[in-house]
Amino acid sequence: MTEFIQELSDDQVELKNWVHGFAVDVIRPVAAEWDQREQTPWPVLEEAAKIGLYGFEILAEMSMNDPTGLSGPVLFEELFWGDAGIGMSILGSGLAAAGIAAAGTPQQVGEWVPQCYGSADDIKLGAFAASEPDAGSDVGGYRTRAIYDEATDEWVLNGTKSWITNGGIADVHVVVAVVDPDLGAKGQASFVVPPGTKGLSMGQKFSKHGIRASHTAEVVLDDVRIPGRCLLGSKEKLDARLARVREGKASDGQGAMQTFEATRPAVAAQAIGIARASYEYALQYAKEREAFGRPIIANQSIAFMLADMATEIDAARLLTHRASWLGKRKAFKNAEGSMAKLKAGRVAVWVTERSMQILGGYGYVTDHPVERWHRDAKIYDIFEGTEQIQQLVISRAISSMRIE
Ligand SMILES: Cc1cc2nc3c(=O)[nH]c(=O)nc-3n(C[C@H](O)[C@H](O)[C@H](O)COP(=O)(O)OP(=O)(O)OC[C@H]3O[C@@H](n4cnc5c(N)ncnc54)[C@H](O)[C@@H]3O)c2cc1C
DSSP: OSSSGGGSOHHHHHHHHHHHHHHIIIGGHHHHHHHHHSOOOOHHHHHHHHHOOOHHHHHHHHHHHHSOHHHHHHHHHHHHHHHHHHHHHHHHHHHHHHHHHHOOOOOHHHHHGGGEEEEEEEEEOEEOOOOOOSSSSSSGGOEEEEEEEETEEEOOOOOOOOETTTTOSSSSEEEEEEOOOGGGGGGGGEEEEETTTTTEEEEEOOOSOTTTOOOOEEEEEEEEEEEEEGBOOOHHHHHHHHHHHHHOOOOOOOHHHHHHHHHHHHHHHHHHHHHHHHHHHHHHHHHHOTTEEEGGSSSHHHHHHHHHHHHHHHHHHHHHHHHHHHHHOOOOOHHHHHHHHHHHHHHHHHHHHHHHHGGHHHHHHHHSTHHHHHHHHHHGGGGSSSSHHHHHHHHHHHHOOOOO
16 A cells, blocks of 8 residues: 655654554454453553653653654554554553643643553553533533532542543643633633542443543542642633633633543554454455455455555545644644544445455455454544534635634
């Protein structure tokens, strides 16, 4: 398949090969097993931590020493080519780290991001908790409350978060909560709930259609008291921002949306990794499987399907690399990050479904990984902004109008 490879630096090609090797040697051999077990694959996380693939250093290195913005999508595509559930387990703590980086002071980033990962000998997890049972896309509908207790300089959090990757098993939870209910999404702030804080517990653990090696659960916050310094950003800045919003002046935006915007091209790259895995498998199968005395790929209906799959994957990758490149320059014009995520999610679902078609009956059973890749792909139409929310963001950007 044609890669965007000529645009990658030597370091990025090395990164790609390194992650690919890990995916081949460590992830793929155990992917089916962890899908069935529906548990966090701790031994894989340990292996990843040993070689520096699980940890904040690689993310810091990527964001600081990569003027092109392409290192992230290159890494994510290879990791998720290995397996999406395991990939999400390796990356899940990065959602918390991104939430801290988006809203925290440099001191808070230095204090909390390393605690989301721990060390190779003592692995820790982070979780980013924004969505709630009654409000996912509707970020203005969150009900989890954060009330400041001036007497003790503590924040008190109450509410339930839902669908949280690493929820309840994480050491560090980043929680988006409502500070001023009259201001909708603009009245929210992000908080760090440190390890071992009383009142935070895991609710229901979800049994999922795909990415089953990644833990997803509710997080229940019952009179969770955290020190004032756990508000990401500062109280002074929060008060000033809320005052501006109350006066009808523009705000800087709020934690959850900043986090999602920054991570969309990375999420698109994950979907492309799944699509590419599935396409490669189907291509090989189509060359080997014979029907009516010839390889099935000798039929145009199969060969053209594969041609379309290759084209769609490359198109999604080009959009994704463009979005990452624009994101690095803070140069988004028409919600190109959302375009990449929208396209990549659809491509992953379509390509993995076509792969099953090419394998026929063998595509429908667990003897081959294509049914798993199809199950894994669907989440990319749903999380980090559904298909419809991406359309909403893009349509507003291109029209400069309030589309509902
Ligand atoms: C496996 C998994 C992991 C997740 N991990 C996390 C995590 O770590 N942290 C976190 O905070 N969240 C996480 N989520 C939550 C995820 O982001 C939400 O599920 C997603 O945002 C959709 O919200 P919802 O499920 O409430 O659907 P809803 O918002 O109720 O949407 C239902 C349907 O209505 C459509 N819809 C809603 N509003 C509109 C509109 N205005 N216009 C048109 N259509 C609309 C949607 O597109 C969708 O088709 C995770 C979810 C899953 C399934």
